[in-house]
Amino acid sequence: MAGTSGTPAAKGVPPQADAHTGAPGPGAPLGPGVGGPGAGETGAAGNGSGAAPVASGTGLRLSGVARVFGQVVAVSGVDLEVPLHSRMSIVGPSGCGKSTLLALICGLDEPNEGTIDVLGATTSAERLRRCAWMPQRDLLLPWRDVLGNAALALENQGVRRRTARQRVGHLVERFGLAGFEEKLPHQLSGGMRQRVSFLRTLVAGKEVLLLDEPFGALDSITRADLQGWLRTALDAEPRTTVLVTHDVEEALLIGERVVVMSARPGRIRAQFDVHLPHAGSRRELIRHPEFAELRDEILSLLEAVT
Amino acid sequence: MSTTVTRPDESEVTAPAKSGRTSAGIRRALPAAGILVAIALIWEAVSHWFGVPNYVLPSLDSIWSTGVAEWRGTLASATLVTTEEVLLGFLLSIVIALVIAFALHSSRVVRNAVYPLLIGSQAVPVVVVAPVLAIIFGYTITPKLIVVTLICFFPIVVNTIDGLASVDPELLRVMRTLDGDRWATLRRVEAPAALPSIFSGLRIAATYAPIGAVFGEYAGSQNGLGYVMIQAIPQLETALVFAAIFILTAEAILLFIAVSVLERIICPWAREGKR
Numbered sequence: 001m002a003g004t005s006g007t008p009a010a011k012g013v014p015p016q017a018d019a020h021t022g023a024p025g026p027g028a029p030l031g032p033g034v035g036g037p038g039a040g041e042t043g044a045a046g047n048g049s050g051a052a053p054v055a056s057g058t059g060l061r062l063s064g065v066a067r068v069f070g071q072v073v074a075v076s077g078v079d080l081e082v083p084l085h086s087r088m089s090i091v092g093p094s095g096c097g098k099s100t101l102l103a104l105i106c107g108l109d110e111p112n113e114g115t116i117d118v119l120g121a122t123t124s125a126e127r128l129r130r131c132a133w134m135p136q137r138d139l140l141l142p143w144r145d146v147l148g149n150a151a152l153a154l155e156n157q158g159v160r161r162r163t164a165r166q167r168v169g170h171l172v173e174r175f176g177l178a179g180f181e182e183k184l185p186h187q188l189s190g191g192m193r194q195r196v197s198f199l200r201t202l203v204a205g206k207e208v209l210l211l212d213e214p215f216g217a218l219d220s221i222t223r224a225d226l227q228g229w230l231r232t233a234l235d236a237e238p239r240t241t242v243l244v245t246h247d248v249e250e251a252l253l254i255g256e257r258v259v260v261m262s263a264r265p266g267r268i269r270a271q272f273d274v275h276l277p278h279a280g281s282r283r284e285l286i287r288h289p290e291f292a293e294l295r296d297e298i299l300s301l302l303e304a305v306t
Numbered sequence: 307m308s309t310t311v312t313r314p315d316e317s318e319v320t321a322p323a324k325s326g327r328t329s330a331g332i333r334r335a336l337p338a339a340g341i342l343v344a345i346a347l348i349w350e351a352v353s354h355w356f357g358v359p360n361y362v363l364p365s366l367d368s369i370w371s372t373g374v375a376e377w378r379g380t381l382a383s384a385t386l387v388t389t390e391e392v393l394l395g396f397l398l399s400i401v402i403a404l405v406i407a408f409a410l411h412s413s414r415v416v417r418n419a420v421y422p423l424l425i426g427s428q429a430v431p432v433v434v435v436a437p438v439l440a441i442i443f444g445y446t447i448t449p450k451l452i453v454v455t456l457i458c459f460f461p462i463v464v465n466t467i468d469g470l471a472s473v474d475p476e477l478l479r480v481m482r483t484l485d486g487d488r489w490a491t492l493r494r495v496e497a498p499a500a501l502p503s504i505f506s507g508l509r510i511a512a513t514y515a516p517i518g519a520v521f522g523e524y525a526g527s528q529n530g531l532g533y534v535m536i537q538a539i540p541q542l543e544t545a546l547v548f549a550a551i552f553i554l555t556a557e558a559i560l561l562f563i564a565v566s567v568l569e570r571i572i573c574p575w576a577r578e579g580k581r
Contacts, residue, residue, distance in 0.1 A: 200484070204485065
């Protein structure tokens with residue numbers, strides 16, 4: 001396992017240079033190239049510059065957000081700000097409304113109170129256009145092969161089937177899926193399925209990534225592997241990312257800021273900025289003194305809120 | 307067993323798996339064949355040695371010889387007529403059932419309005435309706451097609467609706483974040499997901515279709531296996547009746563197999579995890 005997915009991490013680094021050189025053709029990386037219609041407006045994921053209508057450096061802003069289901073207050077008084085192209089992790093005990101928060105951000109749900117601003121979009125329909133959401137289960141379509149599953153968003157955006165498959169085909173190698181293009185989901189391992197699901201999410205060409213415990217269903221070896229891989233992939237091509245998890249190490253590895261939530265009602269208890277060397281391997285990072293310190297602090301805080 | 311473990315590796319797996327499947331298929335068919343032979347032996351024994359008159363229970367060999375003798379004169383053309391009714395009626399009921407099911411799936415109002423009517427339609431005694439249809443449409447193929455459709459469409463509708471509604475709600479949410487509108491979701495997610503249950507409905511309907519055709523012919527016809535039976539029973543030509551029944555049985559089984567083969571071609575992924 002470690003062998004197969006070590007490769008994409010190493011090769012996954014080809015960075016923005018690609019995006020600059022080419023027209024947003026099939027060769028361009030995850031960003032605008034694969035985005036299809038709509039990618040142009042949400043803008044230059046890989047370039048950092050460009051015609052995007054994002055004046056400020058704010059990716060996401062939540063102010064005073066509350067969501068109530070019947071009698072249950074799922075989240076309340078949530079104020080959050082995620083700068084453009086930065087990554088935030090949310091940790092908290094189960095039932096603290098982390099997933100509710102993601103559904104609210106990406107426009108699958110509306111808050112009862114407060115406002116949510118995603119790159120200037122405040123209505124749920126517009127937020128849906130700007131956000132990609134990846135749940136814990138891979139939810140691949142069993143009748144579509146790897147390329148077909150990954151190309152789903154492009155087909156939904158009106159790209160012809162063959163063209164969509166071709167465009168996705170150029171990305172497969174970086175996701176450690178080379179040679180598996182025409183395999184059906186049941187022929188893949190859990191880690192590979194999750195990577196296909198992640199590829200499908202990225203191909204939608206959205207500026208904002210919302211990851212809901214993306215590795216929660218995997219064994220610990222595969223999970224560690226994919227955490228390192230995701231970190232590298234997002235370093236190479238920054239997106240505004242919110243990761244929900246109950247794994248503190250995962251939160252610290254992926255997030256540049258970690259938010260701790262308490263349960264019932266879900267509220268924000270604390271926020272930590274994570275300053276870790278960018279290039280270190282997962283093992284080096286975990287041994288880093290600051291990492292250990294933050295982990296202990298967050299864990300004790302989590303014990304206090306549960 | 308070892309095939310499942312190595313499956314993700316490479317294509318070398320497919321060759322042994324395929325031959326294994328055929329022999330497994332033969333092994334699975336053996337019990338059915340055994341029971342058939344046992345029934346045939348008992349049948350022959352009863353009809354030959356217990357003095358049962360031929361017009362009550364004809365022996366298998368007399369049914370066979372009657373079938374062969376009557377094939378050219380009556381059975382061949384009757385089989386052709388009935389097969390046409392069965393196949394056309396079956397196709398018609400598939401089309402109608404799928405249209406109804408997709409309409410019911412896409413609108414809650416339509417579903418609430420029409421579903422009770424559909425259920426009620428299944429309580430209508432087809433045996434009584436068939437002669438009325440024969441009066442209205444005469445001895446044409448139309449009343450037979452209507453009867454076959456009346457009997458066949460319901461299991462297809464119910465299974466299709468269940469299949470369309472069986473999609474994981476979280477997957478539907480994922481589709482919304484992947485820019486999938488209502489139509490894209492129906493086409494790329496719900497319809498393919500419903501295929502296995504659609505085929506379950508088709509298999510049930512396939513076994514009903516020949517019965518429907520015979521009902522239709524009983525109500526009024528000039529040819530067909532049902533017509534042959536009406537003619538043969540008053541003359542105590544029981545062997546001929548049984549010959550017609552066996553042809554009908556074979557037709558139902560063949561239709562069932564055809565549907566199953568089609569399913570395996572159209573949705574091979576559905577077989578994974580079933581076994």
